[in-house]
Structures are given as C-alpha cells and as structure tokens.
Amino acid sequence: MYQRLSRSNRLLSYAMWLVLLVVFLFPVYWLVASSFKTEGQQFAIPPIWVPSPFTLENYIDLFSDAKVINSLKNSFLVAGMTLAAVALLGIPAAYSMARFRVGGSKMMLVIFTARLLPPVAYIIPLFAIARGLGLYDKQGTLVVLYTFFSLPLAIWMLVGFIATIPDEIEDAALIDGASRLGVIWHVVLPLIRPGLASVTIFMLLSSWNEFALAVTLTARHSRTLPVTMYTFVTNQNIAWGKLAAAGVLSALPIVIAGLLVQKHLVMGLVSGSGK
Amino acid sequence: MTFSHVNPLKGIMTPQRVKYALALPAFVFIIVGIIYPTGYLLYNSTTAWSLTRLDLGQTFIGVDNYSKLLADPRFYSSLRITAIFTIATTSIQTVLGVTLALLLNRNIRGEGLVRTLLLIPWLVAPFISGFNFRFMMAPNIGVIAQIMESLGFDAIVQASILGNPRTALGALILAHVWNGVPGTMLVVTGGLKTIPEELYLAARVDGADRRQILRYITLPLLSYAILISAFLTTLFIFKAFEMIFIMTGGGPGDSTEVLAVYQYWVGIRSLKIGYGSSIAMVQLLVAFIVSIIYARLMFSRAD
Known part of the structure; x- marks a missing residue:
C-alpha cells in the first residue's frame, strides 16, 4: 500500500x-x-x-571426533549423489515435459501429488524393504530415497524454468547439427542457471538436512550428521555445546544459500517443498 | 560428461523417440517409487508381522489390524492430538504469517532487510530447531525457564515446559509456528505483490480509509494466497515428525503423540510391522485426500 x-x-x-x-x-x-x-x-x-x-573448543571437539568426521563424509556423499541423480533424471525429463508436453497435465498432476506424500508414512515399509534386501545402513539406500522424494519437486520447478526459454534459441543450435542432449547441456542449462541454484537449495533441504529416514535406515556405518547429532542426545551426558556447534555447521550452508536465492523460494514452497 | 555436437545416435533415435527417451527414466522411477512402497505398505497392513517374532513369519490376517486399530485407545488419542496440533498450528501460523506480511508491506525503508532476516527460522532444518528448543526449554536452568521465571511464571518453570503434559503440546505448537511462519509470510507477500496498485489508488480516490481498503480490497484479493498457504501448512504439520520426536518423543505419557510418532514407535521401535503399517495407512490416506484437494486447487488456478 x-x-x-x-x-x-x-x-x-x-x-x-x-x-x-x-x-x-x-x-x-x-x-x-x-x-x-x-x-x-x-x-x-x-x-x-x-x-x-x-x-572454539566445541568446534575443535567436533572435528576431532572420528564419528562426526565419518558422518560429515556420509552427509556430503549422500547429498552430492542425490543432487547428481536428480540432475541426471530430472533435467532431461523436465526438458521433455516443457518442450514436447510428454506426459501431459496428467503426469504433472502425478508429480505434484507425489511431492506432497508424507515420507514419514513410508518409514515402516522402507525399513522393511531395506532390511529384507540387505540395504539397511547403506549410503546408497538414502541416495535412492532422497532422489525419489526430491525428484518431483525438481522436475516441477525445472519445467517452469525451461518453459521460459524461447524455442528459437534451441532451433538455431539444432540446425547447426547439435543433438538434443547437446542442446540441453550447451544451451538450456546455461540459460537457467539461477533456477538451477534454487532447485539445488531445495534438494539440499531434503537431503543434507533430512532426519527421519536417516535415523531409521542408518547405523554405525552410514550415519549422516543429523543422526550422529541425535546420538549426542541419547547419551547420559548431553554435550550441548558440541551439539550446538554441529547444528550451526548443518544449518549454515542452507541458510546462506537460501537467503541468496530467496525470490525463488516461494515457487518451491507452493509446489510442496517440505523440510 | 561431454556431449558432441554431432548426434551419435542419429538413425536409431528418431526425434519422436528422443522425446520419450528423455522423460522415461524419471517417469518410471517416480511411478515405481509410488506404487512399490505404497503397495507394500498396504499389503503389510493386512498381515501379522513382527520382527521380534521372526519365527512366526508374516501371515495374512485381512482387516484384523484395522479392527484392532478401531478399538485402540492410543490410536484415538493420537488422532485427537494430531487434530489439535494440526489445527492449532495452522491457525496460529496463518494469522501470524498474514499479519507479518501485511505489516511488512508498507513501503518503509528497511522492510526488505527485515523480511529477509525473518526467513532465517524457516531455513533452519526442523531437526536442528528441535535440538535447539529442547535445549532452550530445559527445566529450571534452560534459558526460556529463566526468562519466564524473571517474568513471574515460576509455576510452569518448576514443572518443566516439555515435561508437563499440560504445556508440552503448546510448546511444540509454538516451536512449529516459529519454524513455519516465514513460509506463510513468503507466500502471502507473493500474493500481495500481485494486487495492482491502481486498485488502491482508486479506492483512496473514492475516500476509503486504511481499514476499508484492508477489508474490501487486500484481504479478498489475498484469499487465494492465504488458502494455498493454509493448505500447505496443514500438509506439513500433519506429517510433522522430527521436532516432536526430538523434543518430546511423544511424551510425557502420550500427551504429544501424533500419528506420525505413534506409527514410528509401533513399527520401528516395537518392530510390529503389520500393525504399524495400518496406522501409517490411515496417515497416508488423510494426507492423500488433503493433497488431492490442494493439487486441484493449484491446477484449477494454473489452467
């Protein structure tokens, strides 16, 4: 006003x-x-x-704890692999949906609804499946699940970004003999860079900072940072300082990145990004 | 990964096939990912299967888990707590979020910065907020207890905020509102930006005061954004698990045990996969109905 x-x-x-x-x-x-x-x-x-x-003793404590280092590695690995898998599956699919309307509005509705399903309701079957197939306490299991739970949102957002690129720009490259994948890689992706950044943030929100699935499906070997933090609490003596330091470390990358791409946050939010 | 400018698959991949080949892996992944665990969950919910009694295996028992559920007081209690928790959090968060969005939309210098800073709670993951609030709400010596004591609320402090069945749910509601209110503010602010300036000018020319403008222009035009954010909040809060799990674990007693937490205790901690699955099915069903309504709402506007 x-x-x-x-x-x-x-x-x-x-x-x-x-x-x-x-x-x-x-x-x-x-x-x-x-x-x-x-x-x-x-x-x-x-x-x-x-x-x-x-x-700084809490931070020093944290980094001299082998369990923390191991879980930091796991968190990096799982978040990185999830990002890669989402990009590999999501970018071509979003391109195909935006350019050729493959799947039509039906598939858009499926994707939209898939994003809204509560992961926590799937904890029991996923736990049973993971145990049955020997996939309990494996980083790969988390990667597959995080990819599944983030892919719909990624596709949804990417379709929106790709649709803003005029066909003519791509046609020029196609006439020069570029393949579709070549066009996606050399023409489309550079044009939607800011969009990619905000998709990345949302993917990190649901992998780097995920707790419920990780606490159910991992143990000593593949624990991510949030789960290791939980083990600090269940001990007799709660090391609050160390816990706070770990909290700051987990939150900081997301908070900074989120503030940088804030104008895109609404879009991810209304299409159902939980945390 | 390099992509040459010359198409190596020319001849095999006709343009028509390329379209589908690009989308297929993701579509298959999403559809299998929905059907397989959902089907398995549904199947498990019709069986007796406890991982603590592996000797008994998994036996089909039809709807027995569901009839047991209908006679389970703890299930009714968790339904009731879920309803209170979801409705209270959504209402408070929506009213507060809309108020904040309106208060921060008056074109005063510095507004943008305040809005940005207010986003921070939303960007802090729920599990971190959960640990942090548990720490701050520690009985007697926690910082919130000390602040309340100095304000004269000794009685609450002595019983501990999270350890008292009368205050634990309220504390969880406030913690979730704190975490979620920036999201509501963000969506409503987005809605505010779409209201054309001319409408306000015209209203003022016609002699409308601030209150009338709010009542007859801003709020009606915001109703869609408010509805969207209320649905989103309902969905998020209905499935909320992490902060509750970390702050109270459903206790004291079962005073904060929502459906998500109850099914976790039954299915994962007690390893009663069959019975836990039937609780999860109820949860999924409710979430699915709300999701469909929300998706329809979004799509009807988009078309």
Missing part, C-alpha cells in the same frame, strides 16, 4: 520490527552463542547472553 506514513507511525513500525526480530532470531542467536560457550557456561544462572570467554 503505497501511502506515506506519518513520522510517529514509522517509528512505531521500527519499534515493532525490532521486537519481531528479537523474538524470531533469538533462538538462532542462542544456538550460535551456545556453540561458542564452554560446557560449564551452557546452563549458567543467570544465563550468559554473550559468550565470554569466546571459545
């Missing part, structure tokens, strides 16, 4: 924003602050609002 606000009204707005920001960002601040406190300071009375002395 483009209407000049009076000075007092504006001041009121600023005051209100301040309250909002404090309420909404305090938990995030607390997580970050706790990651820089010693264990003894975590539950001090009164609370220690600003860590002092500022300690």
Whole structure:
C-alpha cells in the first residue's frame, strides 16, 4: 500500500520490527552463542547472553571426533549423489515435459501429488524393504530415497524454468547439427542457471538436512550428521555445546544459500517443498 | 560428461523417440517409487508381522489390524492430538504469517532487510530447531525457564515446559509456528505483490480509509494466497515428525503423540510391522485426500 506514513507511525513500525526480530532470531542467536560457550557456561544462572570467554573448543571437539568426521563424509556423499541423480533424471525429463508436453497435465498432476506424500508414512515399509534386501545402513539406500522424494519437486520447478526459454534459441543450435542432449547441456542449462541454484537449495533441504529416514535406515556405518547429532542426545551426558556447534555447521550452508536465492523460494514452497 | 555436437545416435533415435527417451527414466522411477512402497505398505497392513517374532513369519490376517486399530485407545488419542496440533498450528501460523506480511508491506525503508532476516527460522532444518528448543526449554536452568521465571511464571518453570503434559503440546505448537511462519509470510507477500496498485489508488480516490481498503480490497484479493498457504501448512504439520520426536518423543505419557510418532514407535521401535503399517495407512490416506484437494486447487488456478 503505497501511502506515506506519518513520522510517529514509522517509528512505531521500527519499534515493532525490532521486537519481531528479537523474538524470531533469538533462538538462532542462542544456538550460535551456545556453540561458542564452554560446557560449564551452557546452563549458567543467570544465563550468559554473550559468550565470554569466546571459545572454539566445541568446534575443535567436533572435528576431532572420528564419528562426526565419518558422518560429515556420509552427509556430503549422500547429498552430492542425490543432487547428481536428480540432475541426471530430472533435467532431461523436465526438458521433455516443457518442450514436447510428454506426459501431459496428467503426469504433472502425478508429480505434484507425489511431492506432497508424507515420507514419514513410508518409514515402516522402507525399513522393511531395506532390511529384507540387505540395504539397511547403506549410503546408497538414502541416495535412492532422497532422489525419489526430491525428484518431483525438481522436475516441477525445472519445467517452469525451461518453459521460459524461447524455442528459437534451441532451433538455431539444432540446425547447426547439435543433438538434443547437446542442446540441453550447451544451451538450456546455461540459460537457467539461477533456477538451477534454487532447485539445488531445495534438494539440499531434503537431503543434507533430512532426519527421519536417516535415523531409521542408518547405523554405525552410514550415519549422516543429523543422526550422529541425535546420538549426542541419547547419551547420559548431553554435550550441548558440541551439539550446538554441529547444528550451526548443518544449518549454515542452507541458510546462506537460501537467503541468496530467496525470490525463488516461494515457487518451491507452493509446489510442496517440505523440510 | 561431454556431449558432441554431432548426434551419435542419429538413425536409431528418431526425434519422436528422443522425446520419450528423455522423460522415461524419471517417469518410471517416480511411478515405481509410488506404487512399490505404497503397495507394500498396504499389503503389510493386512498381515501379522513382527520382527521380534521372526519365527512366526508374516501371515495374512485381512482387516484384523484395522479392527484392532478401531478399538485402540492410543490410536484415538493420537488422532485427537494430531487434530489439535494440526489445527492449532495452522491457525496460529496463518494469522501470524498474514499479519507479518501485511505489516511488512508498507513501503518503509528497511522492510526488505527485515523480511529477509525473518526467513532465517524457516531455513533452519526442523531437526536442528528441535535440538535447539529442547535445549532452550530445559527445566529450571534452560534459558526460556529463566526468562519466564524473571517474568513471574515460576509455576510452569518448576514443572518443566516439555515435561508437563499440560504445556508440552503448546510448546511444540509454538516451536512449529516459529519454524513455519516465514513460509506463510513468503507466500502471502507473493500474493500481495500481485494486487495492482491502481486498485488502491482508486479506492483512496473514492475516500476509503486504511481499514476499508484492508477489508474490501487486500484481504479478498489475498484469499487465494492465504488458502494455498493454509493448505500447505496443514500438509506439513500433519506429517510433522522430527521436532516432536526430538523434543518430546511423544511424551510425557502420550500427551504429544501424533500419528506420525505413534506409527514410528509401533513399527520401528516395537518392530510390529503389520500393525504399524495400518496406522501409517490411515496417515497416508488423510494426507492423500488433503493433497488431492490442494493439487486441484493449484491446477484449477494454473489452467
């Protein structure tokens, strides 16, 4: 509503924003602050609002824990492989759906609905299948499942991006003798780079930060970072500082990347991206 | 991976075949991925199968799991808690999200920055928020307990927020609202941007005040965006699992045990695959009905 606000009204707005920001960002601040406190300071009375002395011991602890290193590796591997699999399956399919309307609106509806199905309802059959086929505690199992649960959203978003590219640009390359795959690789992908970035964020939201499937389907060997963090809690002594440091590490890449592509977030959101 | 400019498959792949070949792997993957686990889930729900009694194997028992479900008080309790949790979270989040979107759409300098900063809670994964809130809500010595104590709410603090059946569900609702409200704000802000400026100008020329503009222009034109975000929130919250699992695990007692958590305890912890599957089927069915309505809503607008 483009209407000049009076000075007092504006001041009121600023005051209100301040309250909002404090309420909404305090938990995030607390997580970050706790990651820089010693264990003894975590539950001090009164609370220690600003860590002092500022300690890195939690991060050092974290990186000297072999289990954490192993699960970090697993998280990287699983998220990376999921991204690759989604790209390999999703980009050609989205291209075909956008350009040639293969599958038509029926397939679009299937894809849309598939994205909305709750993964958590599938935990029991997936657990039974994984055990039955000897796929329990394997990184590959998570990759297949994350690919399945992210592919519909990726295709949905990519169809939207690819549809914005005019046919003529591709026709020129095709006349020069390029193959379809060549056109996708050399012409289409460079043109939708910003779109690809936001698809990537959503894929990471459901692989790098996934907890429910990972906690059910992995054990010592293939645990990802979220599951290892859960093992910190079930111990007798909860190492909150270390847990906070791990939380900051898991959240940071997504928060930064998400803020960078924020204008595309709505699109992924309304087409059913959960977290 | 390199793609030459000369088509190596010329002759084998006619243009017609290429179209389908590009889409086929993903389509097969998605369709098999829906049918196989769903079919298996449905089948398991008609069997007696406990992984703690492997000697008994898996035996077909028809609808027995479902009749058992209908006589299971814990199932009814989890249905009731799921309903309260979903309706309360969705209502609070929608009202708050719409309010925030409206308050941050007044063209005051700095608005964009505030909106961006408010997105952060939404970008923090639920499992991280879950750990963080559990930490902050620790009884007596947690930071929230200390803040509440200094504000004079000693009684709640002493019983612990997450350890008290009367406050645990409320705390979970607030935690989910915190995590989800930026999403609502984002969708509603998107809706606000589509309202043409001329409408406001015309209304003001006709002498409408702020309240009337909100009541007769903004809110009616926002109704679709609000509806979309309310459906989305319902879907997300109905399947919410991670934060509840981490913060309370369904307790104390079964005061925060939603369907998602109940089926997890039965199917994964107690390894009663058959019975757990019947609970999961109920969950899937409800989610599917809401999803179909939502998809229709989205598609009818898109066409």
